[in-house]
Amino acid sequence: MEKKITKQDIERVASIARLSPSTEELDGLTADANAILEYFSLIDEIPDSETPQTYVLSHDNALRPDEEKKTDPKGIRRGFSREQDGYMLAPKSF
Amino acid sequence: MDSSELTVMIGLEIHVQLATKSKLFCSCNTDYQTAAGPNENVCPTCTAQPGTKPFDMNAYAFEQALRIALALGCDRMRDSVTMQRKHYFYPDLPANYQRTSTPIAEGGSLAGVSITEVHIEEDPGRYDLKTGIVDYNRAGVPLLEIVTDPVITSPDHARKFLEELRAILDYLGAARDVESGSMRADANLSITGHNRVEVKNINSFHGVFSALTYETSRQKNMVKNGLEPERETRHFDEDRDITLGLRKKESVDDYRYIPDPDVQPIAITKEQLNRINASLPELPRKKMERFRGQYGASDDEAHALCMELAMADAFERVAKKVDPKLAAGFMRGTLKKQLNFRSWNFAKVAQKEQFIIDTLLLLSERKVTDKVAEKILIDAMDGKAGQKTASQYAESAGLIGVQKxxxxxxxxxxxxxxxxxxxxxxxxxxxxxxxxxxxxxxxxxxxxxxxxxxxxxxxxxxxx
Amino acid sequence: MEILPKTLSTTNAIRSGKLTASANLEQKIAAVEKHDSAVRAFIEKYYDDARKSAAQVDAKITAEKPVGRLAGLVVAVKNVIAVKDRRLTCASRMLENYLSPYDAAVVEKLRAQDAIIIGSLNCDEFACGSDNTKSAFFPTVNPVSFFDEKGEITNANASEKYVPGGSSGASAAAVAADFCDLALATDTGGSIRCPAAFCGVTGFKPTYGTVSRYGMADMAMSFEQIGPMAPDAYGCALLLSVISGKDYRDSTTSKTVATKAPDASFAASANNAKIRIGVPKEFFEGADPKVAKAVKDAMARFASKTGCELVPISIPAVRFGIPAYYLLVYSEFASAMQKYDGLKYGAKPEANEELVPTVSKVRTANIGKECKRRIMLGTYITTKEHKDAWYTKALKARAYVRAQFDDALAKCDFIIGPTMPNLAWKIGEKAADPLQSYLEDVLTVPANLCGLPAGSVPCARIGKLPVGLQVIGKRGSDYETISLMAQIESSLVG
Structure with a gap:
């Protein structure tokens, strides 16, 4: 593995992922990340000429007709953390 | 430094809502503007409830995307299109990632503006930053994004480009009524040699002109005073017609794109493209050319008549019954003036086509003057003519020319x-x-x- | 006398009227009430609804009306699969009180076939784990910890508590403890097969794209499938025939048809002499020698009884399985977990906070340690700077592993080996080092990387602890693979 992962790297990643680990947790996460990725750097042996594969199956185009179906929204609205006149209420940004 | 020597380079990313009944990846109704209330046209999939997956893609949406790409002259079509996940946290994005595709097609140009690529994506919901309210009715509506090269030279150039784009969308019927805020844009501008700035949240045709005018001016003034515009993303405030800087925390520079494993790539076949190409209508540019040749319309007349398909088609029917030059002049002049005054498109007077023909006949037979013809038209548009023909109305209103x-x-x-x-x-x-x-x-x-x-x-x- | 698989005898008894659906259900409920305080499999019990369903099935049978293929069979569902208006916790604080607004496609199908849904089962949080100790609520205990020689729970106070495997530990435990006839679970990297092996039951992961994932909370979307767990291969085949098939709400099922329902001759031998079964040396190299021997003995017995050919093969790419698997799982999991911000559903954030800290706080407080670790790593390896070296490289590794397995399955009809390299460990034994846990998945992840059908049948017991034998088949050969599992099962009896 080229470079060790630093605590700053982990802090930055945590922020992107909307997680705020404590200082102790940060230490643990940094150690884990290094140990795990060190072991996984085994994949460096795979030739670069290999084609990346995301999709497991080959498919005919999965397309559906443009038809409308109504769903009762009650079950969805009941999950909202805060609600106001049918709107979901999130924190303001301004 | 004279700011008139500074040149600006503008690129646009235009988001056009495709005219489908249901959303891109679920079967909810897309008509969010006439929904019974907020969060009515929603289902587990478009609100990203745990366990949900995107449905098979809306076939009609994909087909319309291809039609628009071909109509824009895109000549480099991809073999297949893959949906990607674009990750960022924002309340209007149910899964905190947006599904957006790889390019469908590249190349093409319109009004002298070359097009980088077009692709398809999901519309987010609506989130009001000031109140915090969120409505997911719009989440998942299919969008076509048209990305231009940064070669637009002025707000006016942008306006001409968008006008022609709107005409093409009108001809294809592939987009939702473009008047009603179903077209949005992001812009990027730079003064040549200086930092590029992005402007987001432009929600109308008029807004594009305002935003670009303000931002061009802002950047030019900075450069003129020896300041470097900051490389940032700004937010267009439609109420005040100004752009504002966003807080750093909220702008994202890495979306961590990955192909969406839940959506299999869609192949584009030659047969499909040929079929679509063969079924494209005569597009605005070609129609304008034909009008100039066939009807002797001037550049200006041809342009005005061809910006809306309903009007161009009506003109051609009218031109069979009355002198084409008279018809062209009248429709480009008097009629268009009255439509613009009311902010109507032609479709709103389409039923009055016979009335227009009759008025033109009266005019050509010199039974009414130009002024009277205009008055008859205005009255008809104001609803005063009822079911009467033009002659009947003119007679009853005592407007008919002195015959005897x-x-x-x-x-x-x-x-x-x-x-x-x-x-x-x-x-x-x-x-x-x-x-x-x-x-x-x-x-x-x-x-x-x-x-x-x-x-x-x-x-x-x-x-x- | 032929010994029928347990599932077949139960369903026969119900359909013939010898056993009412209600009586069957009450038996299961009694077992739950007696032993679940020790096993701790259930998150929520649906006794009232279950009793209503059972009564309806009984009424239909009495009136000689047609009933579904699962009529009267009691099914429990891993709590990552949506059941309408029931808590879909995913064993996480984030969704502790979240009620699903919809039924998963597979649950719709259970209902349509008159299954009796008894309740929801514990698991590792968001399916991240191999031993069911990572549930945010409580660990499930392997029922074999309490078994006597007859395989019945008698010593509920046993001090040695073994893990049931994971992440669908409770699903296997529930089947092993007779809390249900069948269980519906999920398998992303072995999460059905591992607990099946550890608890001594049968479990099957279908070919990728065979069963609709609509309603299954995502762990890693391109790896996982919902699959059946049962006391026998027959039960797995029966349940699979109900849940499989194309669903327009999961576009990865677009080319699928439902598998055949097993008939009575399901376990009868096909022309076994012609079957070639590959035995990869890499599957045995790192395994506990006792486990390796037990599996080899079972296979030898089977081969001698049926005349099939055991072919030694080598698949060196096996060593890349764990890195390829976990790197891609981290990436897909991090993406899947973005949706949990406390705004639309789930744990409630504190009011009147700014947007960004609100979301960070609710995620940090309510997502467990292993899940957070995976989110962090997944986010890290998909950032622009690191994507090529890790994410893209892992996609290449996936292709590399797949190519070798496809080669092997071109030369053989099936691949066989141990399901797990080790026997079940004790609860808490592998808590410290995540990597140690990951390495236990070495034999199960290849089937997920490649989208291959794979199942586990119990083949031996070492002391208290069961040993699982894994069968991997060609893509799309689900029925044949489970059929082979049934034959292996038969060959081990008597």
């Missing part, structure tokens, strides 16, 4: 009798007196008489 020379001759006698001094002046050689008398006659006929005819008859009578 007898009636006109009577009025001329009356005018001469009442204006003896003018007659004497005319006899003495004052040509202006004729105009005065003609004016009196016109007043007495309430403008219904044809001015040329009045002058001729007056001259004849006065020379006796």
């Amino acid at each position: 020379s007898g009636e006109l001759a009577e009025i001329i006698e009356k005018a001469i009798a009442e204006n003896a001094k003018a007659v004497l002046d005319y006899d003495a050689g004052a040509a202006k007196a004729l105009q005065f008398l003609a004016g009196r006659v016109m007043a007495m006929t309430k403008g219904r008489a044809d001015p040329t005819t009045v002058q001729e008859l007056l001259k004849k009578r006065l020379s006796k």
